[in-house]
Amino acid sequence: MNLVIGVGLRSGTPYAELSDLVTSALHDLTGNVHLVVTRKGRETEPALQQLVEQLGAELRILSTDELADQPAPTPSIQVEDLTGTPSVAEAAVLAVGAQLVVTKQQSANATVAVGRLPAPGYQPAEREIVHRVIAERRDVRRGFLDVPIDDALLTRVLEAAHRAPSVGLSQPWDFLVIRDLATRRKVHDLATAQRDAFAASLPDDRRAAFDGLKIEAILDTPMNIAVTCDPGRGGRHVLGRHADPRTTWFSAAIAIQNLWLAARAEGLGVGWVSFFEPAEVAGVLDLPAHIELVGYLCIGYVDEFAAAPELVRSGWAKRRPLAWAIHHEEWGRRDASIVDDALQAGQNAVPASGQRVRVIVGGDATQLDEADALVVDLHADKPRADFGVLWRPARTPAEAVEFGVEIARDLALQGVGQLVVQLAEESECAEALARGLKVGASACGLTHSTP
Ligand SMILES: Cc1cc2nc3c(=O)[nH]c(=O)nc-3n(C[C@H](O)[C@H](O)[C@H](O)COP(=O)(O)O)c2cc1C
Structure with a gap:
C-alpha cells in the first residue's frame, strides 16, 4: 500500500511519543509510508523531521485554509480554536487526495491519521x-x-x-x-x-x-x-x-x-x-x-x-471527434444529444464536397445494384455480412433518427459529399431514419436529395 500519514503536533513534542503513536496507527497496515503531511509552521519540529527521515518519506506542508476545507470525520472545536482548522491529521490525509484508513489517533501532544494513496502515475514530463x-x-x-x-x-x-x-x-x-x-x-x-x-x-x-x-x-x-x-x-x-x-x-x-x-x-x-x-x-x-x-x-x-x-x-477520410464515441451509462447517451448536436451544427455547416452515396433505407442486399448504393437494413434478423448493407434494427423511431444522423456523420468522415436518400420500406422507423439522415447530412454540409 502507498500510505500517507497526516500529523498534528504541539511544539516540542518528543520524538518517542510521535513515533509510538505512528507505530500504533500503522499497526494493522502493510505498505510503505511515502508521504507525511502536516500544517504550515510545524515543518521545523524536530520530532516531525526525525519521523520523516526515519520513514524515508516526503514531507508536504499545507496551509490552514487547505486543511479547514476538508470533511474530516473527527473534527475538534479545541483544535479549531488553537489552529484555525477543526482537523489537522485527518484533514491532511484527505487534502492530498488519499482515502482515510485510520482515523485520528491521539497522544498527549500529537495526532496522527493514516490514508491510502493510489499507486503513483508517471511524472508530467x-x-x-x-x-x-x-x-x-x-x-x-x-x-x-x-x-x-x-x-x-x-x-x-x-x-x-x-x-x-x-x-x-x-x-x-x-x-x-x-x-x-x-x-x-x-x-x-x-x-x-x-x-x-x-x-x-x-x-x-x-x-x-x-x-x-x-x-x-x-x-x-x-x-x-x-x-x-x-x-x-x-x-x-x-x-x-x-x-x-x-x-x-x-x-x-x-x-x-x-x-x-x-x-x-x-x-x-x-x-x-x-x-x-x-x-x-x-x-x-x-x-x-x-x-x-x-x-x-x-x-x-x-x-x-x-x-x-x-x-x-489526402482528404480521403477525417478523424471522428472523441465526443461522438463516448456514451454514458447507456448507448446513445452522449454529453450532447446527437440530434441536438447535429441540428446546431447544421446552422454553420460548411458545404462539403465528395462522393455521392445513394442510401436505400429498408430493403436488402439485392438492391446493391451500383457501386454508390448503400442499403440500411432495419429488420430484426441480422443480414449476411456485406459492407454494402448497414444493419440498423432500430428499436424505436427516436433511435432510428439517431442512427440516421450517425450514418450521415460517419459517411461524411469517409469522404461522402452528397446523400441521395431513397425509402424502400414504409415504416415509422424507416421514415425516422431517413429524417435522421437529412439532419446528419445538413450538420456535415452534405447535399441531401431524394431520387
Ligand atoms: C488493421 C489495420 C489495417 C490497415 N491497413 C492498411 C493498408 O492496407 N494500407 C494502408 O495504407 N494503411 C493501412 N492502415 C493504416 C490506416 O490507414 C491508418 O492507421 C489510419 O489512416 C490512421 O493513420 P495513422 O495510423 O497514421 O494515425 C491500416 C491500419 C490498421 C489498424
Whole structure:
C-alpha cells in the first residue's frame, strides 16, 4: 500500500511519543509510508523531521485554509480554536487526495491519521512522452530510406510487442521477419491484385481519389514483419477465451500496436498492409495451416513522420471527434444529444464536397445494384455480412433518427459529399431514419436529395 500519514503536533513534542503513536496507527497496515503531511509552521519540529527521515518519506506542508476545507470525520472545536482548522491529521490525509484508513489517533501532544494513496502515475514530463508517442505514431507508406535496421533495435521493438497483454497470457502471436526480396515481391503481387479489386469496386469519383493513394511499402522497406496468431495456443483452458475466441486475435493486434509505438520511439516507420486475402499471404509465406495472419507490416527508417494521418492529409477520410464515441451509462447517451448536436451544427455547416452515396433505407442486399448504393437494413434478423448493407434494427423511431444522423456523420468522415436518400420500406422507423439522415447530412454540409 502507498500510505500517507497526516500529523498534528504541539511544539516540542518528543520524538518517542510521535513515533509510538505512528507505530500504533500503522499497526494493522502493510505498505510503505511515502508521504507525511502536516500544517504550515510545524515543518521545523524536530520530532516531525526525525519521523520523516526515519520513514524515508516526503514531507508536504499545507496551509490552514487547505486543511479547514476538508470533511474530516473527527473534527475538534479545541483544535479549531488553537489552529484555525477543526482537523489537522485527518484533514491532511484527505487534502492530498488519499482515502482515510485510520482515523485520528491521539497522544498527549500529537495526532496522527493514516490514508491510502493510489499507486503513483508517471511524472508530467514522462506522461507527456507517452502521449506524444501515441499521437505521433503514424502509418507510413512513403519516404522510406535505404538504411538497414540494426538487430538490437529490432529486438527492442519486438520485445515491446511481446510484452503486450494477451488473453489468459496465451501470447498467441509470432513475428515472421522477412527481408528476402523474392518473398516480398510475391506478397507485393498479392497486394497489387487486391488494390485493383478494391479500385474496381469503387464509384468513379472515389476511384479517382483512391488512385492517388499509396497503400503499402512492401518493396520500399528493408524489412517486412508478418504478425501471426495461433488460435489454439495454450491448449484447451486458456483463461478468459472460452466465451469469446476473438480475444486471441485482439491480443495479437495489441502486440502490433506495441510494436508500432516502440518503432515510432526508435524513429522507425511502420505501415500496416491489409490489402490481402490472409490465406493467400499465408500460402506465400508457407505458414503452417493452423497459423493465421493478423497483420503484415512494412518497416524502415523514414525521412519524416507526418503530423496527421495520410488519409486525412489526402482528404480521403477525417478523424471522428472523441465526443461522438463516448456514451454514458447507456448507448446513445452522449454529453450532447446527437440530434441536438447535429441540428446546431447544421446552422454553420460548411458545404462539403465528395462522393455521392445513394442510401436505400429498408430493403436488402439485392438492391446493391451500383457501386454508390448503400442499403440500411432495419429488420430484426441480422443480414449476411456485406459492407454494402448497414444493419440498423432500430428499436424505436427516436433511435432510428439517431442512427440516421450517425450514418450521415460517419459517411461524411469517409469522404461522402452528397446523400441521395431513397425509402424502400414504409415504416415509422424507416421514415425516422431517413429524417435522421437529412439532419446528419445538413450538420456535415452534405447535399441531401431524394431520387
Ligand atoms: C488493421 C489495420 C489495417 C490497415 N491497413 C492498411 C493498408 O492496407 N494500407 C494502408 O495504407 N494503411 C493501412 N492502415 C493504416 C490506416 O490507414 C491508418 O492507421 C489510419 O489512416 C490512421 O493513420 P495513422 O495510423 O497514421 O494515425 C491500416 C491500419 C490498421 C489498424
